[in-house]
Amino acid sequence: MEQLVESIAQRVVGLVIEAIDVNALVSKVDMDALLANVDVDAIVSKVDVDGLIDRVDVEKIIDRVDVDKIVGRVDVEKIIDRVDVQKIIDRVDIQGIIGRVDIDALVEQTELGTIIAHSTSGVASEALDLIRAQGVGLDDFVARWVNRILRRKSDDWPKGPPALVASLATVDVPALPEGADR
Amino acid sequence: MTAPATVSAPPTAGRQGNYAGAVTRLVAFAADVGASWGIFTVSAAALTFAIGLVSGHTVNLNDGRVTSLVTLFCLIVWEFIYFAYQWSLSGKTIGMAVLGIRVVASDGQPITGRQAVIRTITLPLSFLFFGLGFLGILLNKDRHAWHDRMAKTVVVYSWDARAARLRWLAKQDPSPPA
Numbered sequence: 001m002e003q004l005v006e007s008i009a010q011r012v013v014g015l016v017i018e019a020i021d022v023n024a025l026v027s028k029v030d031m032d033a034l035l036a037n038v039d040v041d042a043i044v045s046k047v048d049v050d051g052l053i054d055r056v057d058v059e060k061i062i063d064r065v066d067v068d069k070i071v072g073r074v075d076v077e078k079i080i081d082r083v084d085v086q087k088i089i090d091r092v093d094i095q096g097i098i099g100r101v102d103i104d105a106l107v108e109q110t111e112l113g114t115i116i117a118h119s120t121s122g123v124a125s126e127a128l129d130l131i132r133a134q135g136v137g138l139d140d141f142v143a144r145w146v147n148r149i150l151r152r153k154s155d156d157w158p159k160g161p162p163a164l165v166a167s168l169a170t171v172d173v174p175a176l177p178e179g180a181d182r
Numbered sequence: 183m184t185a186p187a188t189v190s191a192p193p194t195a196g197r198q199g200n201y202a203g204a205v206t207r208l209v210a211f212a213a214d215v216g217a218s219w220g221i222f223t224v225s226a227a228a229l230t231f232a233i234g235l236v237s238g239h240t241v242n243l244n245d246g247r248v249t250s251l252v253t254l255f256c257l258i259v260w261e262f263i264y265f266a267y268q269w270s271l272s273g274k275t276i277g278m279a280v281l282g283i284r285v286v287a288s289d290g291q292p293i294t295g296r297q298a299v300i301r302t303i304t305l306p307l308s309f310l311f312f313g314l315g316f317l318g319i320l321l322n323k324d325r326h327a328w329h330d331r332m333a334k335t336v337v338v339y340s341w342d343a344r345a346a347r348l349r350w351l352a353k354q355d356p357s358p359p360a
Contacts, residue, residue: 139203163290
């Protein structure tokens, strides 16, 4: 008997469902009114968010993300154009940063001391070269005038002590840069 | 880097070992006189100050009496030491080092202590007769002054002008090597 009733009920329900126009039925439902009656906070409070998160396999999701593809779609230039660098710089306390730098330690750990020493010696060396070059130039000038006054030629004179003087007729020097004063 | 090329030596290039000219030698000597007198003056002032502190009396090293003679004697000794010691040590004084010249024996060998002493003692002789002894620097083939001839020494450029020129060229052409 129960089986008969159950089969009849199933048959009736099937016929009812087939007869119902669900779309027409849904269109008649006032969704706003329905949602207004729903207590969302109560539903949310019943949800175990932590449990939900624990069940999510984040590593698996990350593995499936193609980071290169995402980065490739990012217009970096456009982002940089939108960054106000001056504003960022204005907010940086440069004096504070410099004040925190241990200059002595920096000099000790880097070649800065050597660079400063080289630079200083370079300047001194240049000054000496300049003074000496001026002296040599004046020596030649005076010697030329003395020879002119005495009407003599000194081309065949010894340049210096034989042990010291090498062949000085020509020397190999790199070609001068364009526009340089020879 | 520009390609190397063989070119005629510029006026100041490759002078190392050549006889030094009159102007460079004169300027070096003037620098040495200034340096030696400066050191002597500062030392004398320090000595005077120290004596004054210890004895409580003001000492004048140039009072026109015996003290002046002593000062003059000390000056002569000091000048002798200044030149002879430096020449025997390295063949160059402070002024000569600055100007890039040095004294060597006539054959180019390093100067001996004996030559340094003879050169120092005979240096004043070149000042006689209005500096007639220095004329040889301008007129002689080997640029000998009187004291050079007596000590058998010559003055040469010790400054490597060519290296200086290459340094200058390197700064003018900072292009990286290929």
